[in-house]
Amino acid sequence: MKQLRALIVSLMLLFVSCTKSKHSVTVAISPTSATVGAGAEQQFMATVTNATDDTVTWQVNGTAGGNSTVGTISSTGLYTAPETVPNPATVTVAAVSQADTSASGSASVTITNSTVGIAPGSATVSAAATQQFTATVKGESMPAVTWQVNGTTGGTQASGTIDSTGLYTAPAVPPSGQQVTVTAASEADPSMTASATVTVAPSVATLNGSYAFVFNGQSSGARLVEAGSFQADGKGNVTGGTEDVNNSSQVFTNVSFTGTYTVGQDGRGSLVITPSNSSGLSKSTFQMVLISNQQVRLIAYDASSNGSGRLDLQDSTAFSNSALSGNYVFSFSGGDGSGLPFCSIGYITLNGTGSISGGSLDSNDNGGVITALAVTGTYATASNGRGTLTLNSTFFSYSFAFYVVSAETLRLVSIGSLGGPVWSGSANSQQSDVDASTALSGPFVFEADNPPGMNTFAGAGQFQMKSGGIITSGVGDENDQGATTTGYSFTGSFTVTNSSYGTLQFVSNTLGTLNYSFYLQSNTQAVVLRTDFQTSSGTLAAQTQSTFSLSDFSGPYGFNLDGNTVTTTAANSVPIDKLGQLSAAGNGNATGNETLNTGTALTDNVALTITNTIQSTGRGTMRITGSGTTRVVNYYLVSPNSLFMIGMDGDQALLGGGDQQFQ
DSSP states (O other), X not given: OHHHXXXXXXXXXXXXXXXXHHTOOEEEEESSEEEEETTOEEEOEEEEESOSOOOEEEEETTEETEETTTEEEOTTOEEEOOSSOOSSSEEEEEEEESSOTTOEEEEEEEEESSSXXXXXXXXXXXXXXXXXXXXXXXXXXXXXXXXXXXXXXXEETTTEEEOTTOEEEOOSSOOTTSEEEEEEEESSOTTOEEEEEEEEEOOGGGSEEEEEEEEEEEETTEEEEEXXXXXXXXXXXXXXXXXXXXXXXXXXXXXXXXXXXXXXXXSEEEEEEEEOGGGOOOOEEEEEEESSSSEEEEEEOBTTEEEEEEEEEOOGGGOSTTTOEEEEEEEEEEEOTTSOEEEEEEEEEEESSSEEEEEEEEEEETTEEEEEEEOEEEEEEOTTSEEEEEEEOXXXXXXXXXXXXXXXXXXXXXXXXXXXXXXXXXXXXXXXXOOHHHHOOEEEEEEEEOOTTTOOEEEEEEEEEETTTEEEEEEEEEEETTEEEEEEEEEEEEEESSSSEEEEEEEETTTEEEEEEEEESSSSEEEEEEOSSSOOEEEEEEOSOSOOOGGGSEEEEXXXXXXXXXXXSGGGOOEEEEEEEEEEESSSEEXXXXXXXXXXXXXXXXXXXXXXXXXTTSEEEEEEEETTEEEEEEEEEEETTEEEEEEOOTTEEEEEEEEESOO
């Protein structure tokens, strides 16, 4: 009998414990922050859930009712600041549930010498959304204040607006740095103010306008490349879409589509493209991260596709042949007609009337290299920003569809007959003052890899270029099918054939000799192509600083990496795409979230904790931990706003990059 009673009691306790954990008492307090003038008042409200007794005990810095030093609070939540600003000036107001004293909610209160207070003292507001602020003025039961945003009464379109009642409306596009200051100034004494910091987060309203996109990857093991454009309405709807798709076995041109999109407060979101029923194409799903309202990184996010790409806000004034004139430097990657990796870089000269009067092309088709091949051709631009382009040489004729981003940038996808290259890429206007003979001096960084979906090789590095064609002080990282070489040293040389074309040669005791060709699109950036056995292409960029420190890697960044798993059997290797957002503290620590597409496995919202180091050259190491696994990624800062990233784990070969958000 005693054993039975003990069992019953245990079961009852277990039931109570489970019931309590399932319906835990919670306390929410509003506002969660406030700035209060010395001797002034601020009303707080508490909401208790999962308890029939909704009464609370109010505390200040853990003392029920507070005291004269930190301020007092009544049983109704009316806080009165002390007459003298305490040290520290910030105190904590808490509401403790009387039904469950382990449950509480708290608010941070900053006391100032001003007669004016503001609540909340800080807030995160989604783009185009609203936030109500309230003001208190010592001695005034009906506070009379003037509301400002960044010092301007009523605010501006760029920073957000605020009306006479304190209702703040955030701008559709977060401002640089994503923060603004809302201020309440006493009308009786304008020198008396209180301010709140507002973080403006992106939302669906941030993507509004006409966007061009390009994508490079694979679907069910076959090369897949796409380019197109669409209208984002700022409400999550995609309309007026047109795309061209080459999936290696079939080419789909001028396909119409609609769709939807989402954007979260960290800039990560989704994009769904639904082609017309008659097209024969299936719906495509992507995950994306906003760098700004003009630039977005994306990856494929469905069970049959992998790859990466980008969106860019279009400038409709460039939707004509005449707007496209001068030299354009291009870079294409993908596969050849046999499915082998195939990359190409070069330049073309557009005459503004539909002719390509000249150009030069370098290519690497699975180790078969061609350099400085002369090309000509034609192009035609429609009023919707879609165009067609043909490149001709003594060996080939390649056809492309392109989408105009601006007069400076085009996104292209190959639409030629089957058996030809399956490429996508970009062409960027070459600056008129480009001169390799004088520009190539100082610190540079580079990155290069195989085409997405085929990339079991990735390389990145930093070096000094000096007059006379000398390369010194090189340091690099390489991941070749899981064989990682970290921090190898190299020297080398470079040649300049004309004002924008040349070659690079890196010489390393560890890796031997690596050969590249390059085409400058500006005096600080070039496209590069391996001209040896390794079929890879990438970017060369001048660093904006001669030395870097931890503080140069600070703030919010959007990033993506793509590559392949590394297995003993190449046929079992699967593509990997990672996309995410991280917030770096500038002291060697960061947090974030990422999305993974690993073959057919899709994983969203993986929380990340990150530690990072950095050398004065801008080369650093991140240790990124998510879901119990720590990955090593080395990185190279082009500037505090941009970086190249290379995965250094033995079971994955990854390359990518990141950009600071809303700068």
